[in-house]
Amino acid sequence: MTADDRARPIPQGSAGRSDDDVYTVDTRRRGRAAPSTPRAGRPRAAAPPPAPPAGGYDEYGRPLPSGGAPGGRPPGTGRPLREPREPRGPRRPRRARRVLSLVVLLLVGWVAFTAVAPWHAWSTVSREDTEPSGERPAAGDGNTYLLVGSDSREGLSAAQKKALGTGSAEGRRTDSIILVHVPSGSGKPALISIPRDSYLPIPGKGKNKVNAAFALGGPKLLVQTLEQATGLRIDGYVEIGFGGFATVVDSLGGVDICVPRNIKDAKAHLNVKKGCQTLDGATALGYVRARYSDPKGDLGRAERQRQFLGAVTKKAATPGTVLVPWRWWGFTHAAASSVFVGEDTSLLDAYRILSTMRKVSSDEALSLVVPVSDLNASTNAGSSVLWDDQRAKDLFGMLRDGTPLESPPEGTDGKPTGG
Structure with missing residues (x-):
């Protein structure tokens, strides 16, 4: 290139473009101007950094809307922002909670069942009007109940009668007569056996053995006879x-x-040996009925009957009975199916009777016999039992007046006093 060439001016406009100029054409989109290539020798200014969003960033680095607050709902996210969670304490294992819930449920069910079973059984008992007519003794201290074991064969098949040795006599006669007294205050409750051969006045029937009252007039006359003889309601x-x-x-x-x-x-x-043993139903029945083989006669039988009642209620109250549903249900319904109760006798009354019988086995209740003076007196009703009138009057007076009894009163051991 000569000096003249360097001094010649470059033409302007399209005609004056230098052949050294380079152009870039964007053929991808029409109508959009292609960026021009920076001219040589002119430095390009650096782009300023983008301004931070007005609302800042969330925990994931996403911009928050202007004026957004933690927990707000950013546009397009569809859910609120999560706050940082506080650390939780140790969790109880789910299995332990399930086991605990099951135990509680079973406990509640067991408590309900133990209450429902006797209640349902009580609704099935046979009832009878046992309230005597006429004048009755005034109410005394506590409560006195009459518990009767009868020789009724009702509900027994011919085979059962033969197996149990009950015979086939019709009707109902008393086999045992027991007064159950529950004091309202201090002192022990008591079971008082009344010998069935006791020679007593029977209202409207003259004097006879007390079991004749039951045979002649049923429970009403028996209740009336005993109320008159004892002064207890x-x-x-x-x-x-x-x-x-x-x-x-x-x-x-x-x-x-x-x-x-x-x-x-x-x-x-009955054929049993001396010693402690488990008796089944048939053997137990023979045990409480045996009379002629006992040197004490009717008093010996009454003693065994009180012993038996205490053993039954003690067994009924054991965990082996109460905690086993079918055994508890069976006991309550077996007892209910074989009893007669007075129309005015409540479930609470039955509970008091059972509780007193159970306490006999642990010496928390007294096991007594009405004081007697003669076990084999000759009367117009045959061989009979005579009461010791004064000692019997004293005993029933203490029960009626609420005198606390902690030990057997004199003459209540079943031994004749001789007058």
């Missing part, structure tokens, strides 16, 4: 038959009895 009545004894015992899987001596009684179908 009888507040409830419960009667259980032969079949009931056996059924109740078998529902418990037998009862534990300590037999005081060898007993063999053909009439009672």
Whole structure:
């Protein structure tokens, strides 16, 4: 290139473009101007950094809307922002919670069942009007109930009668008569046996053995006779038959009895050895019925009956009975199916009777016999039992007046006083 060439001016406009100029044409989109290539020798200014969003950034680096607050709902996210969570304490394992819930549920169910079973059984008992007519003694301290064991064969098949040795006599006669007294204050409750051959005045029938009152006028006349003889108002009545004894015992899987001596009684179908043993229903029935083989006669039988009642209620209250649903249900319904109760006798009355019988086995209740003076007196009714009138009057007076009893009063051990 010569000096003249360097001095010649470059033409302007399209005609004056230099051949050294380079152009870039954007053929991807029409109508959009292609950026021009920076001219040589002119430095390009750096682009300023983008301004931060007015609302800042969330925990994931996403811009927040202007004026947004934590927990707000950014446009397009569809959910609120999550706040940082505080650390939680250790969680109880779900399995432990399930086991605990199951235990609580079973406990509640068991408590409900133990209450419902006797309530339902009580609704099925046979009821009878046992309230005597005429004048009755005034109410005394506490409550007095009449518990009767009858020789009723009702509900027994011919085979059962033969197996139990009950015979086939019709009707109901008393086999045992027991007064159950529950004081309202201090002192022990008591079971008082009334010998069934007791020679007493029977309202409208003259003097006779007390079991004749039951045969002649049923529970009403028996209640009236005993109220007149004792001066105690009888507040409830419960009667259980032969079949009931056996059924109740078998529902418990037998009862534990300590037999005081060898007993063999053909009439009672009984043959047991001395010592503690478990008696089934048929054997237990023979044990409480045996009379002729006992040197104490009717008083010895009454003693065994009180022992038996204590053993039954003790077995009924054990965990092996109450905690086993089918056994608890079986016991309550076996007992209910074999008893007659007075129309005015409540479930609470039945509970008091059972509770007193149970306490006899642990010496928390007294086991007594009405004081007697003669076990074999000759009367117009045959061989009879005569009461010791003064001692009997004293005993029933203490019960009526609420005198606390902690030990057996004199003459209540079953031994004749001789007058």
